[in-house]
Amino acid sequence: MNHEIHLVERPKAKPTHEHLKIVEKDRPQPDQGEVLVKLLYASVDPYMRGRMSAAKSYIAPFELNAPMEGGVVGEVVESKADTLREGDIITGMLPWKEYTAAKADTLRKIDTSLGPITTSLGILGMPGLTAYFGLIDIGQPKKGETLVVSGAAGAVGSTVAQIGKISGCHVVGIAGSDEKLAYLKNELNVDEVINYKTENVSSQLEKACPNGIDIYFDNVGGNISDAVYPLLNKFARIAQCGAIASYNVPNDQGPRMQMHLIKSSALIKGFTVGDYQDRFHEGFTHLAQWLQEGKLTYEETITEGFENIPDAFFGLFEGTNIGKQLVKIAEPTHN
Amino acid sequence: MNHEIHLVERPKAKPTHEHLKIVEKDRPQPDQGEVLVKLLYASVDPYMRGRMSAAKSYIAPFELNAPMEGGVVGEVVESKADTLREGDIITGMLPWKEYTAAKADTLRKIDTSLGPITTSLGILGMPGLTAYFGLIDIGQPKKGETLVVSGAAGAVGSTVAQIGKISGCHVVGIAGSDEKLAYLKNELNVDEVINYKTENVSSQLEKACPNGIDIYFDNVGGNISDAVYPLLNKFARIAQCGAIASYNVPNDQGPRMQMHLIKSSALIKGFTVGDYQDRFHEGFTHLAQWLQEGKLTYEETITEGFENIPDAFFGLFEGTNIGKQLVKIAEPTHN
Structure with missing residues (x-):
């Protein structure tokens, strides 16, 4: 048998167990050019919330009564393709199924000498690239500038904060627990940290950014961004990566921000990796x-068990x- | 005697006669290097509303109990400077006074062979340059793209619409009266027009922009922009020139728009000329x-009389x- 996690109802606000269902199906057989992949690790990411809605976006919505899908690491357990063999560890976008038959040319074999296989879903995967391009291409960091990162302890934010330090910026990280702040300060050498759940973000930002804000890497939107906009310096750049504060709030309202952009001749650029x-x-x-x-480091939070994918996903919205x-779904067989 | 228009109270919402006062003072005497300028035309512009507030912006606030200031055309009636002589027609940023003593090197002599002297406050002045750089530099118009302009019948918007046509765009103009729509359609050859006061902007935009929106030149913000954001195409560009809908609304609220930017990888850039x-x-x-x-044309609305400057200014917010x-304050003496 093969377990799969299906989207059975589209959430209007927070996604919950009402919207996802574990389903039993037959294990698939690979066709010519395909391989059978055993899931080892599944990535859960905030952007997936967008695909659960039917609205038009940069990526098609998930289908109802079909598996959710995302970045995974898996092991080839049977191959009918020339390019991959049994035991290969691969990464790709695959459905949330314990076993999947997939075209070999949609998968990338991981070079396991570069680091642990999980890095291909993190620092050496989409989150790492998202951090890199958003900060370097849109943020254009220069030595001595002030960079504010929201969602700073997440996979993307923590990488942004570190690339900001590598670029010589004064880095201010905003996150939602003292444990996260300690991680940012002590492990990542972030200059100033703000707990948005317990502190007044506006006044703490003013203290943490005595020279104003040149770059804002925004993962969250909402009230935190409202507090950033008034402090933007002339020609500030905002990399709009995510807006997790709005994902589960239908018709989310807030202060209009166009005037801040005019006053500071600032730029906001939305992007996806x-x-x-x-x-x-x-x-x-x-x-x-x-x-x-050793200039970059990373942290992982690993939940165990295929059946716990939904809870791990829901947890993203609780921070x-x-x-x-x-x-983590399974160990590699050939390890 | 010399009349001046002073800011006597900072408006919290709409500016009214409570905030401006006509004051009588002595006519100034020019010092060495200065000229005495007689005001001929004063420009009133939406951005002046920002300077009436004390908040930090790209340009210093007006002082209380001192004259308002703006772009003017004037005539040199007395010169103590080598570079300007009596009878020269000049343009510059001067206080709202019938006669002003000003340093000659802060003024620009108008080449009256280029067109009527008023064009130096419009199509060949700040509004024309604002339209040009916002559209060309931020909007990056390409042939066949769809350009939406809000405040399309104003000094900036009407120039943007025409440069959009010159660039080969499908141009959609939004304005607030049937007279303005007729002007846009008939005089400026704008492709589609929408009256935001009498029509549903969202549904009309969908009709007018069957291929989505590639460029939005925004003079107004507010509800009109709310209707534009969901229709942005991938890699759309928004030139944020003004937000007149918010200028007189303290703590103006609206739908958060970050998710639209992410979905379309769109850019918003605030700017000033x-x-x-x-x-x-x-x-x-x-x-x-x-x-x-003959590819560009322009329209002027001219109010007569120094004492009517406040009403002309207030009228900007009524459209x-x-x-x-x-x-118009006076005719040139040497005409």
């Missing part, structure tokens, strides 16, 4: 080098994770 | 050439003007 597909090699090269040099939130 | 100071020559050259070739709103 796919916009930079042609430059992934550049991103991987820098990330891998910094990792090797329970530090660094990359993963779910 | 001063950002492009180094490129003014480029802008003037293009605008003057298009004007000469009473088509094209550039000016106040």
Whole structure:
């Protein structure tokens, strides 16, 4: 048998167990050119919330009564393709099924010498590339500038904060627990940290950013961004990566911010990592080098068990994770 | 005697006669290096509302119990400077006084052969340059793209709409009266027009933009922009020039828009014409050439009388003007 996690109802606000269901199906057989993949790790990411809605976006909505899908690490347990063999560890976008038959050419074999296989879902995967391109291409960090990062202890934010330090910025991280703040301060050497759940973000930002804000890497939107906009310096840049504060709030309202942009001649650019597909090699090269040099570090929060994928996903909206939130489904057979 | 218009109270919402006062003072005497300027035309502009508030912005607030200030055309009636002589027609930023003593090097002599002297406050002045740089530099118009302009019948918007047509765009203009729509359609050859006061902007935009929106030149913000954001195409560009809908609304609230930017990888860039100071020559050259070739036209709404400057200014927020709103104070003596 094969367990799958299906979207059975589209959430209007927070996603819950009402919306996802574990279903039993037959284990698939690979066709010619395909491999059978055993799921080892599944990534859960805030952007998936968008695909649960039917609205038009940069990526198609998930289908109802079909599996959710996301970045995974898996092991090839049967191959009918020339390019992959049994025992290969791969990464790709696959449905949430314990076993999946997938075309070999949609998967990438992981070079396990570069680091633990889970890094291909984190620092050496989409979150790492998202951090790199958003900060470098949109943020254009210069030495001595002030960079504010919201969602700073997450997979993307924690990488942004570190690349900000590498770029010589004064880095201010905003996160939602003292444990996260300690991680940012002590492990990542972030200059100033703010707990948005217990502190007044506006006044703490003013203290933490005596020279104003030049770059804002925004993962969250909502009240936190409202507090950032008035402090923008002339020609500030905002990389709009996410808006998790709005994902579960239908018709979320807030102060209009156009006047702040005019006053500071500031720029906001929305983006997704796919916009930079042609430059992934550049991103991987820098990330891998910094990792090797010890300039970049990363944290993972790992939940165990296929059946716990939904809870790990829901937890993203409660801010329970530090660094990359993963779910471990199985050990590699050939380990 | 010399009449002056002073800011006597800072408005919290709409500016009214409570906030401005006509004051009688002595006529000033020019010092060495200065000229005495007689005001001929005063420009009233929405951005002045921002300077009436004490809040930090890209330009210093007006002082209380001192004259308001803005772009003017004037005549030199007495000169103690080598570079200007009696009878010269000049433009510059001067206080709202019938006669002003000003340093000659802060004024620019108008070449009256280029067109009527009022064009230096409109199509060949700040509004023309604002339209040019916002659309060309931020909007990056390409042939066949869809350009939406809010405040389309104003001094800036009407120039944007025409440069959009010159660039080969499908141009959609939004304005607030049937007279303005007729002007846009018939005089400026705008492709589609929407009356935001009598029509449903969302549904009309969907009809007018069957291929989505690639460029939005925004003078107004507010509800109109709310209706634009969901229709943005991938990699859309928004030139945030003004937000007149918010100027008189303390703590104006609306739907948060970050998710629209992420979904379309869109860019919003706030700007003011001063950002492009180094490129003014480029802008003037293009605008003057298009004007000469008959590709650009312009409209002026002229109110008569120094004492009517406040009403002309207040009218901007009621949308009473088509094209550039000016106040005529006097004829040139040497005409």
